[in-house]
Amino acid sequence: MSARTPCLLDGKTLAQKIRLQLKERIAHLQPKIGRPPGLSVLMVGDNPASAVYVRNKERACQQIGIVSKGKHFSADTSQQELESVIAELNKDEEVDGILVQLPLPNHLDTVSLLHTIHPDKDADGLHPVNLGKLVRGESGLRSCTPAGVMKLLAEYDLTLNGKKAVVVGRSILVGKPLALMLLEQNATVTIAHSRTQDLAAVCRDADILVAAVGKPEIITEDMVKPGAIVIDVGINRLENSQKQAKLVGDVAFDRVAEVAGYITPVPGGIGPMTVAMLLSNTVQSYSNYSK
Ligand SMILES: NC(=O)c1ccc[n+]([C@@H]2O[C@H](COP(=O)([O-])OP(=O)(O)OC[C@H]3O[C@@H](n4cnc5c(N)ncnc54)[C@H](OP(=O)(O)O)[C@@H]3O)[C@@H](O)[C@H]2O)c1
Numbered sequence: 001m002s003a004r005t006p007c008l009l010d011g012k013t014l015a016q017k018i019r020l021q022l023k024e025r026i027a028h029l030q031p032k033i034g035r036p037p038g039l040s041v042l043m044v045g046d047n048p049a050s051a052v053y054v055r056n057k058e059r060a061c062q063q064i065g066i067v068s069k070g071k072h073f074s075a076d077t078s079q080q081e082l083e084s085v086i087a088e089l090n091k092d093e094e095v096d097g098i099l100v101q102l103p104l105p106n107h108l109d110t111v112s113l114l115h116t117i118h119p120d121k122d123a124d125g126l127h128p129v130n131l132g133k134l135v136r137g138e139s140g141l142r143s144c145t146p147a148g149v150m151k152l153l154a155e156y157d158l159t160l161n162g163k164k165a166v167v168v169g170r171s172i173l174v175g176k177p178l179a180l181m182l183l184e185q186n187a188t189v190t191i192a193h194s195r196t197q198d199l200a201a202v203c204r205d206a207d208i209l210v211a212a213v214g215k216p217e218i219i220t221e222d223m224v225k226p227g228a229i230v231i232d233v234g235i236n237r238l239e240n241s242q243k244q245a246k247l248v249g250d251v252a253f254d255r256v257a258e259v260a261g262y263i264t265p266v267p268g269g270i271g272p273m274t275v276a277m278l279l280s281n282t283v284q285s286y287s288n289y290s291k
Contacts (some may be wrong), residue, residue, distance in 0.1 A: 044073035097123030146178035148273030169212030
């Protein structure tokens with residue numbers, strides 16, 4: 001097979017552009033609303049990967065003028081304590097978005113905690129009201145990672161109408177909402193998962209292939225239709241023999257890049273888009289405040 005150069009879908013650059021637009025929007029809205037937007041990120045325990053994500057989100061907030069009201073709780077914090085903090089934040093007029101950094105320690109009930117966030121402050125778009133609006137095709141706060149994928153596809157004018165899309169992974173965080181968003185854009189959508197038979201054949205049928213699995217390089221070049229759009233949502237931390245950490249996606253990038261028409265890198269693809277969509281959701285809630 002001859003080597004091809006696919007188009008790189010550059011999430012990092014688009015995320016920077018979106019941040020600048022949001023910064024301008026905040027500067028425009030702030031005199032009218034009389035305060036800056038606020039995002040509260042709740043972190044429980046000391047998961048090192050979560051700590052990095054939370055720091056990135058807080059830094060991104062500060063850069064564009066969102067006040068970051070982070071709260072860090074010890075790993076043994078009770079469900080009741082967290083629910084009462086969320087109840088206070090729901091009432092706090094200076095907080096436009098609330099996000100619970102996942103995963104939570106095992107003794108906590110993630111789903112019921114997410115249900116306690118007011119749907120209008122649901123910066124992660126994971127509340128059943130917002131997921132329900134997505135199912136119905138109504139506007140509302142949308143899950144950040146799938147919304148980031150859709151925004152990146154739109155930036156490159158990649159139309160989905162009538163195309164075959166395969167989403168590998170069916171989590172409520174990524175796979176399911178993304179499948180609905182692709183369907184909304186008139187793609188013919190297949191969702192694959194751990195019980196899918198002959199995953200390679202299912203993937204090879206895709207004009208747009210999205211990997212959201214969490215298994216390093218599970219998608220190889222023989223699973224990709226020549227010229228397909230390949231979106232890698234996966235973030236996997238691997239250590240080399242010198243114990244240095246390296247991030248890899250769910251797609252074997254170098255080999256798949258020889259077959260794909262478009263491909264996202266890891267890092268620099270969907271990761272920064274997810275953060276940009278979190279900021280965008282917060283600013284959307286903030287702008288509703290003035291209405
Ligand atoms: N870029 C970002 O900002 C961002 C945001 C969120 C997540 N992520 C990354 O995206 C990945 C997926 O995250 P998630 O939260 O959706 O993970 P998850 O909840 O663990 O879901 C993984 C999905 O992959 C499926 N799966 C597992 N093994 C498979 C296999 N061998 N073949 C086909 N499907 C398989 C599972 O199927 P079953 O349902 O049958 O078990 C499940 O639906 C992770 O690497 C995560 O770190 C990145």
